[in-house]
Every structure is written in C-alpha cells, then in structure tokens.
Amino acid sequence: MGKNDDSDIIEHHVEEEMEKKCARSHAASSSYFESVTPSEREGQSNTQSSHRLLAYSDALISIIATVMILPVAHTKVKDNEELKESVQILLTTKIAVYLMTFLIVSVAWGAHIRLFQVIVHIDDCLALLNLACMMLITFLPYTFSLMATFPEHILGILLFCGCVMVIGVIQSVVVLYAFSRPFLLSEQIQISENQTFYKQHILKVIMRVPIMCFLASIFSFIFFQLSYVLLAIVIFLPYVSQGLKWCRSKAVGQVEETPDSMMFYTYLPNQPLSKERVEAFSDGVYAIVATLLILDICEDNVPDPTVVQRQYGGSLIAALQDYGPEYLAYFGSFATVGLLWFVHHSLFLHVTKATRFMGLLNTFSLAFVGGLPLAYQLTQEFPRNSRNELEAIQISCVIIFFAGIFQLAIWVVALHSERETLHPYVWYGGREHVFMLAKLALYPCVALGTFFLTCCLSQFSASIFHLMEITVPFAFLVLRILVRIGLALLRLLFCPDQPDLRTVVEEEVDEMRAPFNALVT
C-alpha cells in the first residue's frame, strides 16, 4: 500500500493510454491471428459485445422506474383543502404505485445485471429475447396501477404474476441458449469444468421468483390477501435474509468461508455489482427527472394567445410575469437534480468496486430523486405565504434530505470495507476524504436546515427556497477552499510543526496549475 496506491488515479489514466497503444500495436501486427485457422474463427462471427445492449436496457429500465412519478405529480391538488389531506389521498395509491414500481423494476434490473455478468457476448437471437424481456418489464407498472386502483380484484395480481412468469421463462431460455453456445459466456464459466452445475444453479435462482408468483396466482383465487404477502416475500426475503446473515457474521466476527461456487449468483450484500451499470442506471434516472421538469414548463406555462389578448391587452411580457415563480422553481429544481448527480458522480469516481448493498442504497436514493418532480409541482402550485406553501417546501426538504442521506450512506458502507471498495484518496485520512464528506453532507444539511427554518420563520417562501437551491452550486465551488482552510487551521492548532496556513493555500493554488505535460511526454 502507500506510495503505489497513492497514484492509482493517474495510473488509471495512463493505463488507458497504454491500453490504446497496446491495442494499436496489436492490431498492426495481428500475429496472434495468423495462427488461428478460419474454422476456429467462424464460431464468433455473429457474436457481439453486449455493452450497448446493456446500456439500452439500463436506459429503458431507469426511465420506466422514474416516469411513474408523472401521474403523481400531475394529480391536481385542490388549493382549498389542506395539503396534508390531499397528500394522504395521493399517498394511498399513486405514490405507492410509484415506489412499488421503482422497487420492482430495480429488482428486475438487479436480476438482469446478474444474468449478463454470466453472459458477456450476445448474438441477434439473444438481443431479440432481451427486447421481449424489456417489453414485459415495461408493462409491470401498468399491472401495479391496476393493483393499486382495484386492490380487491385478483386481475391485477394475475396479470403481474403472468408477466413475471413469462419474464422468468424468457430468462431461462436465454440461459439455456447461452450455455448451448459457450462462447457467449464469461471466461470464468467457459474454462470451468462443471458448466452443468453452473447452468442448473442459475436456472434454480432465476426460476425461484416465477414459481413463487405461480403459487401467488393460485392462492389469489382462494384468499387474495395471501397473494400480496407472498409477493412481498418474493421480492424482499432474499435481501432481508441475506442482510441479516451478513450482519450476524459481521457482529459475531466469524467469517464463514463459503466455497467459491456457492458465492456465485447469490443475493449476498457484498456480492460485486457492475459499477458501470449502476452509473448508467443512475444517469438515466437523473436525466429523466431533469427532463420531466422542463416538460411541465412547456406544457403548462405557454399562455393561450386569446387569453393574452383579452387579459393582458396583448402584452406577452405581462402574461409571462405571472409565471415568474415557475421559472425560478424550474431553475432551482434543475440545479438540485444536477448537483445531486454531481455528488453521485464524485462519489462513484472514487468507488472502485460496487457491491449489491451499495446498489440497494443507491436505489433508495434514486427513488427519492425521482420524487423531485412532485416537489417541483407542489412548491409552485400554491399562493404565497399560505400554510400549504410551507408544507410543500417541507415535503421538498424531506425528499432532498433522503436523496442526499442515502448517498452519504453509500459512502459510509463503502468506508466500512474501504480497502476493497474505495480509492485510497478518499480512505479515512486520505487527502480527499474530508472534502468528499463535505460534498456528501452538504445537501442533507441544507435540507435539514431549511426544514427547521420553515418551522420557525413564517415568512419563508417558495421563492426563497428556490433561490437557495440555485445558490448551492456556488457552495460547491467554495467548499474546496473552505475545507482546505479548515484543515489547515486544525493542523495549525494541533500540530504546529506542519506547514502553515499560507503554504497550504498556496499549495492548493499551485496544484491547480501544475502542468501535466511532463507526465505525458
């Protein structure tokens, strides 16, 4: 450790360069291939890297998961009722549908990741099967809407179970197909001798959920409440049981050494998760949330020409001035979404290995991020200085707080096994550690502070809230300097032999200008 680790980021960059050169020289000589006979090449002529298929699936799944917030956000909350009551009505159905969709779709996405960690190459047939699978996954939100609207009809349950069973069958076909063409599989399985064992193990894990759903659909004819319990168990039990097992093993301290073959394709919380796909999924969610905001602006805030003529005497500017708060709300909300993405980006830049548990926390964070369009709708809907407006701000603060606190939780979990999951720069005591903490803590702190401000100050308004949201980016820019100065002051107080404040600040400035040329040439 130590010196070597310290240069990992740079190494990473230069490695990329080296790889490129490596690849180039390889392509130029291609001597390796002159030794391969044409018949050996045939096998792979139709196979393709699965990268783009996965990227498309990630985009699709993340948008599906998030877009269900639209029916929630577009429900008109009547202004004369108390906001709390309206929100409670919303909560019972639409928010439940949104959260359930988000969770279920995330679970399906997790299964998709697991599957395509085994199958690393695709061909046309697998691509089409995957599209069929995606079609059914995108249909799941509809079955949820039915369940939520008609909780006592079994049709919603049957439709949902039917979809899940068909998805299970398609995934089994994918597995069988891939194992019949071993060149599609990951290297680890290709070279292993007991492929049949792997195949059966994977099929067993995949078919577990459809079989439970089959039982649930049968029970629904007898006693439909039981079906709901069964479905909840299907989705959460693996996580809960594995989580408890993991916690116990951590608490007792004994690390059970499970054989390598059993560690494979499980729900263990420290099972690695493709970091690339977690990032792609998160990007999709952040992007669609940012877009839903402008969609609302474009649909609602273009005045009708006749109204402008009649009410404002043809003055468009006067008509648009009424929408002032909406614009402010838009820019404020966009800044919040953008900066939450920025924090997420900074965090995952220093994550070297994502685990399943971090993925779960990330899903929770994203579920709250997906709630931001609701916050946007609520904060710009009510008249100024009404009770409702304050409550809308409070709801926004709660949403932002949880979105931020789960990001922080990811980091805390990662710190728990920092040597495996984090880059040395952000280890406890690393040079970026405190700055990263400050970045991650900024949004929860601001949200919490604002929440308590709304309780004390009755003059607090949505406009002030949105102005605050817009000014947060500048906080990020000064944060770095502040953290540096703070650290320098601490050092000055406790270790006076260290370089003093001025040197540290100068160092910082120097660092920002240090040329990288020397390293490249």
Add this chain to the structure above:
Amino acid sequence: MGKNDDSDIIEHHVEEEMEKKCARSHAASSSYFESVTPSEREGQSNTQSSHRLLAYSDALISIIATVMILPVAHTKVKDNEELKESVQILLTTKIAVYLMTFLIVSVAWGAHIRLFQVIVHIDDCLALLNLACMMLITFLPYTFSLMATFPEHILGILLFCGCVMVIGVIQSVVVLYAFSRPFLLSEQIQISENQTFYKQHILKVIMRVPIMCFLASIFSFIFFQLSYVLLAIVIFLPYVSQGLKWCRSKAVGQVEETPDSMMFYTYLPNQPLSKERVEAFSDGVYAIVATLLILDICEDNVPDPTVVQRQYGGSLIAALQDYGPEYLAYFGSFATVGLLWFVHHSLFLHVTKATRFMGLLNTFSLAFVGGLPLAYQLTQEFPRNSRNELEAIQISCVIIFFAGIFQLAIWVVALHSERETLHPYVWYGGREHVFMLAKLALYPCVALGTFFLTCCLSQFSASIFHLMEITVPFAFLVLRILVRIGLALLRLLFCPDQPDLRTVVEEEVDEMRAPFNALVT
C-alpha cells in the same frame, strides 16, 4: 486487406482480452510510476475521465429532444372532424416545435461533441459549468414553444437568443479554463506547439453562433421576420455550405488537400464523430420513446372504480376488454421501437468510424422514431373501419418508413467510403453484406407495402396493423435463413462450381455451433 481484415471482429474481442491482461500486468508492476515524482502527479489529482459526464449529457439531450413529442401526442384530435384537418392544425405549431427542438438540440449536441473531443479530462469546475450549459439547453424547447405560439412577439426570439448567447459564453469559459490547464486537453493538442492557435480557432467557431444570435436579437426590434431568417441561416448554413463544397469536390474529382490544422473543428461532413456518443444519444431516444408508450397506457387505461361499478357491474375484466386495442397498439408499437433499435444496433456494430454526415442522417432517423408515440396515439384513438383510422395507419407507415429509410441511408453513405467507415464483413461482397441490407430494408419495405395495402383494402384495420407490427420480430429470425438460401440459389444458378445449397445450410448450422473454446484457451 483480405485475410487480416476478415478477422477484425474476432481480433477486436481478443484485443479487449489482451488489453485487460495488458492493464492488469501493468497495474501489478506499475514500474512506470515509480519514476514519476509526487509533484508531477499533483497536477492530475482532481481530474477525472469525462466518460460519465458525456454519458449523462447524452442521456439528458436525447430525452429533451424526444420528450417534446408529448404535447403533440396528447393533443386531442376530435373524432368528428377529418383527421387530415386536425393534423394540419397540429402541424402548424406543435409538430413544428417538436422538429425544431429536435434539430436545434441535435445541433447543440454536435457542438458539445466537438468541444469534448478536444477536452478529454474534466474536473469539478468543468463538470459544474457543463451542468449549467445543460440547464440552458433544456430550456431551449420552452423558448420554441413561445416562438411557435406567438410568432409575432419578439420575446420568444429574444429568450432563445439570450439562451444561446449564455451557452456560448459558458462554452468559451470552458475552453479558456481547459486551455489554462493543458492536462485536461486531448493528447494531440497537448503535444502541439501552437496551442494558442487552436484556442483561438475553437473560440472563433464557438462564438460564431452567439454573435449571429446577438445580431438576430437586435434585428428583431427592427424587422422580426429577418431574425427568423438569420436564425435559420445560423443553424443550417454551415452544414449546407460544407455539404455543397464536399459534393462539388467529389463531383469534380479533385481532392483539395486542406492543411491538417484547418481540418480541425470544422463542419465537414466526413469529419469523424464519436461513435460511442452517437450510440448513447440514439439509445436515449429509443428508450424514452418506448417509455412514453407505457406512460400513456398507465395514465389513460386504468378505469375508474366508480365507472367499473356502475357501467360494468363491478366486472373489471369486462371494463378492461374495452382497452383491448390499446394493449395491442402498445405491444405493436413497442415491438417497432425495439426492432428499429435492433436494426440500429446491428448497423453500428459494423460501423468502425462515424462521420458527421452519418450523424446528421441518424438525427433525421431519430426525429421520426420520436414521432412514434404520435402514431401510437392516432392508431388507437379512432373507431374501427373509419376513414380516420386508415389515415392514422398511413401516418404511422410514413413515420416508420422514414425512420427506416434514413437508417438505410446511413449505410449507403457508409458504403460510399466503406474502407474507412465499415467493417469488412459488410463491405460490398462481404459475408454479412446481403443480410445487413435485408435487415435495413425490412422496415421501409413493410411500411411501404402496408401503406399501399391501406389504399387498396378498405377492410384494413388498426388491429391488423398492430398484429403485423408484432410479427415483424419473427421475420428477423427467419430473415437470416432466407437470405442464406437465396444466396445459395443464386450461386447454384450462376456458378455451379460453388458448394451447393445443402452444404451452405449445413455450414450455417455448423457455424452456430462451432465452439469458441479453442480460441480462448
């Protein structure tokens, strides 16, 4: 050429493996880094690969470009009027807004690609500046809505020009910032001696558009029609003039050898475009289009409990049966979107270098793909066997036809300089050439055929149309076999000395089973 090229796909795969090994061994030894002094490393400690920032920007821009179809699709077309009239009313404003948004946003995306082909590393400050830029790009659709609704008010023009000017200023700041920290730039510029020349050239290109917009905003006070002309010129002139210049040089045959420095940061149609980003952008568009379909299903097709109770005597199944055509329309439309993505995926799998002109054609194709939610809305809205229904199907066919034909056009353009842009497998005469042509031609042919069917058969209905859409995937599965048999027949007729039909089919079957193990071990 010949043998070496023939193994490029395989090479590519194995290269990846080699790269990994290369990287691994490199990381293990890291001897390269022991020679770098700590002070030299400092310079890059805060820089990051720009990959994820670009992926997020692509997602955001593609969704923004596409989502403007929602106001078009959600406009209620009254059933008693003739569809043509309603569509004409739509055309004048909302479809124009959608297409303009798509084009403008694509242009902004093109500029973004150009910029980040120069700046290959980022730091926190650049990430925040980029987010600010994104915020303004997402605001552009709103200024278009204003322009389209109030074409004679100058406010829309002023807002648009304002946004573009601020984006230009931010991009200039990005360039200045990046050139002040040369380790952020691409290697090519880092090692070049006249960085100042590059900087000025890039700034000149970037500032051209904002300056024209500034002029347009001044002219809008005098004679606002002129502003629109000016804006149109700003956006299309570079493409048109460069396209004409390129066509002329091709026609005359003389290839003007522009110096390397001038070839840089231009609008030349054969300028390379990051293939990765074209794919990411396309994935975003296809994903959001697929999602908008299910969003409509979830918002419109969950019956109200009271209605079910009153009209259907509490029978949910009876209530849902009314929505049968909608479900069919959903699955049909999803299959179409999915397969257009599949064709795009297959095409770009064999594209080795994307050019600016191919990017433009891709944008046109995507603009029509974005119109599919409108097609979905139209085809399921009208009563069976009405005149409107037939016209809705015709509009759908036109949309699908153009989406497909522009994909085909990309390939034709790529074939024009196949040695640079395409993989040898799909060159004229390559083993995948005919199959690729068949894949690309399938949708335009089916759409054209269906269009003429609707003209002849008055009994053609939307249900039949959607059933056709669902069966197309199976066409892809049999297409490969059909193409093979067709080719074999041709060979049998014209070159009887070639291997006969049975051998070819056996070859195909063999090929699908050939083990890849030998190559890996």
